[in-house]
Amino acid sequence: MSGASISLRSVGKSFAGRTVLSDLDLDIAAGQFVSVIGPSGAGKSTLLRLVAGLDAPSLGRIELRATGQKADVRLMFQEDRLLPWRTVLGNVLLGVKGRRDDAMRILDAVGLQGREDEFPVGLSGGQRQRVALARALIHEPDLLLLDEPFGALDAITRAAMQLLLEQLLKARPRTVVLVTHDVEEALLLSDRVLLVKDGGIARDLIFDQPRPRHRGDAALATLKEELLDGLLTAERDVAAVA
Amino acid sequence: MAPSQGRRSKFSFMTDVSLLFRPAEAKAAGRTEPFARTGEPMVTVVADVSRPSEVSGSRANGLAWRSFILPWLLPFGLLLVWQFLSATGIVSTAIVPAPSDIWEAARELTARGELQRDILVSLRRVAIGFSIGALGGLLFGVAVGLFEPLHDLFDRSLQMIRTIPHLALVPLMILWFGIGEEPRLILVAMGALFPVYINTVGGIRNVDPKLIELGKSYGLGRAELVRSIILPAALQPILVGMRYALGVAWLTLVVGETIASRDGVGYLVQNARELLRIDIIVVAIILYAIAGWLSDFITRLVERRLLRWHPNYADRVKA
Numbered sequence: 001m002s003g004a005s006i007s008l009r010s011v012g013k014s015f016a017g018r019t020v021l022s023d024l025d026l027d028i029a030a031g032q033f034v035s036v037i038g039p040s041g042a043g044k045s046t047l048l049r050l051v052a053g054l055d056a057p058s059l060g061r062i063e064l065r066a067t068g069q070k071a072d073v074r075l076m077f078q079e080d081r082l083l084p085w086r087t088v089l090g091n092v093l094l095g096v097k098g099r100r101d102d103a104m105r106i107l108d109a110v111g112l113q114g115r116e117d118e119f120p121v122g123l124s125g126g127q128r129q130r131v132a133l134a135r136a137l138i139h140e141p142d143l144l145l146l147d148e149p150f151g152a153l154d155a156i157t158r159a160a161m162q163l164l165l166e167q168l169l170k171a172r173p174r175t176v177v178l179v180t181h182d183v184e185e186a187l188l189l190s191d192r193v194l195l196v197k198d199g200g201i202a203r204d205l206i207f208d209q210p211r212p213r214h215r216g217d218a219a220l221a222t223l224k225e226e227l228l229d230g231l232l233t234a235e236r237d238v239a240a241v242a
Numbered sequence: 243m244a245p246s247q248g249r250r251s252k253f254s255f256m257t258d259v260s261l262l263f264r265p266a267e268a269k270a271a272g273r274t275e276p277f278a279r280t281g282e283p284m285v286t287v288v289a290d291v292s293r294p295s296e297v298s299g300s301r302a303n304g305l306a307w308r309s310f311i312l313p314w315l316l317p318f319g320l321l322l323v324w325q326f327l328s329a330t331g332i333v334s335t336a337i338v339p340a341p342s343d344i345w346e347a348a349r350e351l352t353a354r355g356e357l358q359r360d361i362l363v364s365l366r367r368v369a370i371g372f373s374i375g376a377l378g379g380l381l382f383g384v385a386v387g388l389f390e391p392l393h394d395l396f397d398r399s400l401q402m403i404r405t406i407p408h409l410a411l412v413p414l415m416i417l418w419f420g421i422g423e424e425p426r427l428i429l430v431a432m433g434a435l436f437p438v439y440i441n442t443v444g445g446i447r448n449v450d451p452k453l454i455e456l457g458k459s460y461g462l463g464r465a466e467l468v469r470s471i472i473l474p475a476a477l478q479p480i481l482v483g484m485r486y487a488l489g490v491a492w493l494t495l496v497v498g499e500t501i502a503s504r505d506g507v508g509y510l511v512q513n514a515r516e517l518l519r520i521d522i523i524v525v526a527i528i529l530y531a532i533a534g535w536l537s538d539f540i541t542r543l544v545e546r547r548l549l550r551w552h553p554n555y556a557d558r559v560k561a
Contacts, residue, residue: 094457094470
């Protein structure tokens, strides 16, 4: 099993008359790591919420396909959304019955061994996101959706979390869609980068640089410049309209 | 250069308060002078700890002092002043009896067994009335909070009934039930019901929608969502409501027992008034104070246990 495939056909979404996404066609292969970047308010998170089934599209069809069973989808948000009244272990076991050993193993993998009986109130931001990651991964999802999960973390913690995510995915590959503001993060982690702009996909970039990748790689640096340029023109367009 | 120099001197002057009072000693201890001479480096010692500080003996003593002795200083001080004023005749004991007289009255009542009996009777009434009212408020609140149709059906009416001061029903209750046990229990229960009801409904309806969305996206069914997310999230406001309801329950009991009763602490007061026994009235008032403080203390213990995950209560992080 290496994840679910996604297909979107003429998908549109508008909120109270304001069109956020329009006539979107997109195919994501099973096991692909796709990053979605774009200016603020371009509809990145909306796209993710549509795929997660949290919101229904105004128009169009969204399909998930997994081998043998219904695709299992888990979401990780920018805020950790831990339940403060549950211990670390209790949070990981949300919606899961009697899999204490698996939970302990996953907590071990995210570097939180020995913290399982603590309440979230005592954890740092990075540790809280580790718990949230463990909570998503215990379900062994076919599709992992990440909505700027490391956006609120400091640079060092963010780098550590990116590394952790890469290791965990290497051990058990699955389809991942990551929404991020951080172009570098997108290029470090993904096989494919989508630039969302004006309610559609402005660029669709396959990036097959060998791993592990480094922030200093020449190919990465060139692409980063290019994508940042694309983002900045988009932001300028938004400013001009406003 | 000159203005910045001036600012720095002023800063050190403000931090090092001891210099204001004991310049000679401070100089002797080798500390900075309040006004540095130009060109000389200036050191401001913000902290200098040579020994790792655990809770030392003197600090533990300080804590004991702060948490046990300090809160009692004012009541006992007042008691002493009061005794002094009565003993010297500055305040007539016919108006306010001396603390020693009140102590005597309490002992006399205890010796006759009246005090114990009345306290037990009152405690029992509060316990029964509060339990009925709080349970009713909780059940109604959960039902109305969780089910939109029930909210539409009941909430308006309950909010309207709530605005009636329940003590206004005392005459009605006496007419309907006489001065038996029922009117008091009903009044106490009514007093306790609404604070719990309102806080339960509010707590449930104000649960962070992000957490509910999380629960749904993690495949929780309706029952599991209520059990794992909605009720724990509403727990804090519910407990606030309970605490408030307990206060209202005591207040209601005082009024209920004072107006129509043959026993209980309120009756004690009523009887004492007829016999002009001011000392007994004061004993009863002190009893109410102790009872109120005790019930608040117990609810706070419960809160501390149930909300131990909450940042405000998380002095012990381990489960």
